[in-house]
Amino acid sequence: MSHVDATFAEAPAGKIGLLRGPWAIAVYTFREGIRKKTLIGFLILSVLVIFGSNVITAFLTEMPGSSELGSDVEAKLIKDICITTISIFGVLITIFVSASVVPSEVENKVIYTVLSKPLRRWQYLFGKFLGIQLIVILNLGLMGFLFFMAIYFKQNVLPTLLLWALLLTYLEFLVVSSLTFAVSCTSSSSVLPTISGLFIYLVGHLTEYLRDVHDKSAFQESTIDKVIGNIAWVLYNALPNLQRFSMRQDIIYLSPDDPPKNALIGQLLIYGLVWAVIGYVISFLIFRKKEL
Amino acid sequence: MLRQSAIPALVALLALLGLSTLQGKQIDRVRDAEAVYRWALAASVRYGVDEYLLDPDFLIEQPNLKDDLLFDQVLEVSERYLPDIAVAEGEYMSTGEPQPKLVRYVRADNQDKALWAMINDASFAQIRRDFYTYRRDKLLVSVSGGIEVSDLYGGAEGSAPSLSNVFLGFRKMAANLLWLEADKHFHEGENFRVIPIVHSVVTLDPHFVDAFLIGAWHMAYNATAHMSDTPESEKVWSEKYQAWVGDKETQYYEATELLKDGINKNPRNYKLYFDLGFAVYQEKLNAYDNAVRYLQEAIRYRHERFVPRTLYRAQQLNGQYEEAIAGWKYYLEHYDPENVIAQRFIKYNEALILERDAEKLRQEMLPLQDAFAQANAAGDSATAEQTKSQLDELKKTRDPLVAEARTIWGGLVEREDDPFSKMHLLRLNALDMTEEKRYWEAVYLLDNARYTSASYFDELSDLMIDIKKEAQKNGIPIRLTLSEQQQVIRKEKAAEAREAQHKWLDERRKKS
Numbered sequence: 001m002s003h004v005d006a007t008f009a010e011a012p013a014g015k016i017g018l019l020r021g022p023w024a025i026a027v028y029t030f031r032e033g034i035r036k037k038t039l040i041g042f043l044i045l046s047v048l049v050i051f052g053s054n055v056i057t058a059f060l061t062e063m064p065g066s067s068e069l070g071s072d073v074e075a076k077l078i079k080d081i082c083i084t085t086i087s088i089f090g091v092l093i094t095i096f097v098s099a100s101v102v103p104s105e106v107e108n109k110v111i112y113t114v115l116s117k118p119l120r121r122w123q124y125l126f127g128k129f130l131g132i133q134l135i136v137i138l139n140l141g142l143m144g145f146l147f148f149m150a151i152y153f154k155q156n157v158l159p160t161l162l163l164w165a166l167l168l169t170y171l172e173f174l175v176v177s178s179l180t181f182a183v184s185c186t187s188s189s190s191v192l193p194t195i196s197g198l199f200i201y202l203v204g205h206l207t208e209y210l211r212d213v214h215d216k217s218a219f220q221e222s223t224i225d226k227v228i229g230n231i232a233w234v235l236y237n238a239l240p241n242l243q244r245f246s247m248r249q250d251i252i253y254l255s256p257d258d259p260p261k262n263a264l265i266g267q268l269l270i271y272g273l274v275w276a277v278i279g280y281v282i283s284f285l286i287f288r289k290k291e292l
Numbered sequence: 293m294l295r296q297s298a299i300p301a302l303v304a305l306l307a308l309l310g311l312s313t314l315q316g317k318q319i320d321r322v323r324d325a326e327a328v329y330r331w332a333l334a335a336s337v338r339y340g341v342d343e344y345l346l347d348p349d350f351l352i353e354q355p356n357l358k359d360d361l362l363f364d365q366v367l368e369v370s371e372r373y374l375p376d377i378a379v380a381e382g383e384y385m386s387t388g389e390p391q392p393k394l395v396r397y398v399r400a401d402n403q404d405k406a407l408w409a410m411i412n413d414a415s416f417a418q419i420r421r422d423f424y425t426y427r428r429d430k431l432l433v434s435v436s437g438g439i440e441v442s443d444l445y446g447g448a449e450g451s452a453p454s455l456s457n458v459f460l461g462f463r464k465m466a467a468n469l470l471w472l473e474a475d476k477h478f479h480e481g482e483n484f485r486v487i488p489i490v491h492s493v494v495t496l497d498p499h500f501v502d503a504f505l506i507g508a509w510h511m512a513y514n515a516t517a518h519m520s521d522t523p524e525s526e527k528v529w530s531e532k533y534q535a536w537v538g539d540k541e542t543q544y545y546e547a548t549e550l551l552k553d554g555i556n557k558n559p560r561n562y563k564l565y566f567d568l569g570f571a572v573y574q575e576k577l578n579a580y581d582n583a584v585r586y587l588q589e590a591i592r593y594r595h596e597r598f599v600p601r602t603l604y605r606a607q608q609l610n611g612q613y614e615e616a617i618a619g620w621k622y623y624l625e626h627y628d629p630e631n632v633i634a635q636r637f638i639k640y641n642e643a644l645i646l647e648r649d650a651e652k653l654r655q656e657m658l659p660l661q662d663a664f665a666q667a668n669a670a671g672d673s674a675t676a677e678q679t680k681s682q683l684d685e686l687k688k689t690r691d692p693l694v695a696e697a698r699t700i701w702g703g704l705v706e707r708e709d710d711p712f713s714k715m716h717l718l719r720l721n722a723l724d725m726t727e728e729k730r731y732w733e734a735v736y737l738l739d740n741a742r743y744t745s746a747s748y749f750d751e752l753s754d755l756m757i758d759i760k761k762e763a764q765k766n767g768i769p770i771r772l773t774l775s776e777q778q779q780v781i782r783k784e785k786a787a788e789a790r791e792a793q794h795k796w797l798d799e800r801r802k803k804s
Contacts, residue, residue: 083464259408264322285301
């Protein structure tokens with residue numbers, strides 16, 4: 001908070017830069033966030049799993065002569081375990097952080113102090129949101145670095161396609177964090193937003209199913225089935241679809257200049273950013289009217 | 293604290309939701325186009341290897357499938373859309389025509405962007421729509437990748453969730469856990485539990501190449517290790533494999549199906565072609581033509597150095613000696629000029645060419661020898677003389693070939709004590725003795741030889757049987773042993789069974 005105080009102390013009375021205030025909020029959110037024991041616990045667990053993947057794969061059968069043939073079952077398993085670990089622990093960290101930044105400040109009444117500064121609510125929210133992203137990026141970067149090293153020691157190659165996998169993973173986290181953040185603005189406790197965040201993650205991965213429901217309803221004759229199909233279609237288009245980011249699992253096995261991959265990454269980046277803004281706007285609409 | 297009106301924010305929210313919907317549709321369009329792109333890639337590779345997408349005999353039983361129809365449309369559009377590229381060596385069909393442009397583009401380096409642009413072009417719109425419709429209606433069996441749960445859970449009436457969703461996007465992890473389970477069963481000796489798990493693994497993770505490779509190895513090698521050979525007369529026709537199969541052959545063909553499925557899903561991984569060509573077709577099915585075909589495909593992609601060596605060996609086994617020599621010479625020139633094995637194999641193939649040509653001449657001589665004997669018996673001296681002069685001509689052409697082959701084999705035996713060369717040298721000597729009617733000596737020579745070189749036991753034993761039969765025809769009473777008589781009966785029964793099989797197939801094709 002001293003950083004925030006210092007920032008506002010330097011500013012002329014009643015005036016604070018458009019982004020200076022949010023940046024100060026973001027920095028203190030980041031500093032407080034990385035000290036949380038839960039986050040450190042998740043990070044340690046993910047490190048253990050990443051390095052434990054070598055043990056899991058140590059006793060696998062290989063075909064006769066495959067060590068000369070360059071069988072890479074072990075490397076493949078390590079990559080998949082690491083990607084999955086990063087996904088699971090990363091999303092848990094994301095949900096936990098996103099769900100707690102605002103409610104914890106409401107609970108311990110720090111928010112009154114912050115909002116008493118010449119800072120608009122949207123700036124406060126933007127700063128908090130930015131702080132969450134800094135924490136997520138840091139954790140993702142750390143886990144990604146460990147993954148990078150694990151593969152480098154195994155195969156003596158630098159898995160540069162991993163960077164794209166991490167980007168897509170981050171975009172998925174961005175969507176989850178923005179919507180969880182929006183829910184957290186309604187609550188003074190972090191329990192509801194945490195559960196909501198998990199729910200958002202699950203629903204996001206099941207949205208693809210709605211497309212199947214719509215396709216299959218075309219074969220049905222009953223009116224109710226067709227109505228359900230149409231509802232499914234509307235929901236499919238309205239809800240965030242986290243399955244669209246599933247390319248992150250395959251991307252490390254594709255060639256570097258695979259055209260569909262190159263086409264999709266840009267589109268997914270826009271998609272993730274749009275949903276991030278949607279989450280932020282929803283949180284603004286909720287928070288602007290919140291009685292504190 | 294200033295309060296702002298909510299209306300701009302609400303408007304922005306609605307606009308953003310609309311934008312997210314549009315962007316989502318755009319992503320779905322790209323993903324759908326990706327499915328078409330990957331199918332076209334896999335289908336082109338398959339077409340380049342087999343010169344068809346689906347086996348014509350398979351289509352007799354499944355006439356509704358749309359793979360060939362759709363692929364023909366793709367070829368037609370690609371011929372118009374894609375710029376011309378040069379036809380490289382090995383890019384010709386068996387009819388002598390160049391392969392379709394699409395196939396050549398898929399095999400060329402750095403042409404993927406052009407293919408992707410074509411798939412997304414307006415001229416491809418109808419093909420994309422047809423693809424989605426046929427795929428939805430399960431009329432495409434050559435579709436690669438992805439998870440279509442209705443394949444597992446039932447037809448269009450079912451409403452089961454996609455496997456990808458059930459695992460919340462962690463299907464690769466599920467595949468890996470199943471793989472560990474399969475490995476456990478293998479170590480416990482339960483090979484038949486491994487195989488269904490392998491199918492599940494590759495369904496969940498179509499890019500798990502090693503699962504295809506090791507799964508095929510389990511099927512073709514481990515599962516069949518304790519099986520007996522099925523006599524030819526007891527083999528049954530398999531609609532699935534379009535072949536006559538016994539217990540072992542069923543497993544071999546299962547392995548080929550698994551590897552071909554792997555190729556559909558990973559069309560540019562050389563390991564799948566290699567295992568299919570070498571490990572299954574060559575080593576298990578003895579189908580050397582298919583072995584050569586798939587090994588030739590393997591070397592088109594980034595591969596290890598042993599792959600072309602295996603190809604040249606397969607060409608030798610398939611009787612393509614000239615191509616094998618060219619291959620080994622290319623290997624010496626580009627990889628390892630001092631490679632002793634390559635030099636030896638060049639000699640092998642040179643000698644095999646000479647033996648082949650000599651054998652052709654010997655086959656031409658056989659009826660002339662009979663005619664000569666008949667003419668002599670009938671007292672027709674004119675015909676006998678004419679026949680004898682033809683025989684002498686052929687012998688004059690043949691003898692130098694045999695002598696040269698003998699020199700090559702002898703040189704290899706002397707320098708390297710090579711068993712393969714030894715076997716061929718002994719074989720040549722035995723044939724010479726047979727020509728000179730020294731049947732007993734020939735049989736004795738081969739009898740010793742086959743026990744010194746176990747790899748060639750069957751080949752030399754068969755030659756012994758042929759020599760004994762020829763001796764009997766010429767009035768020399770060399771009897772076949774009991775095991776040799778059984779071998780003769782087995783071969784005759786197998787030949788009868790194969791004839792019956794061909795007749796059955798011909799009638800079936802005529803009916804269809």
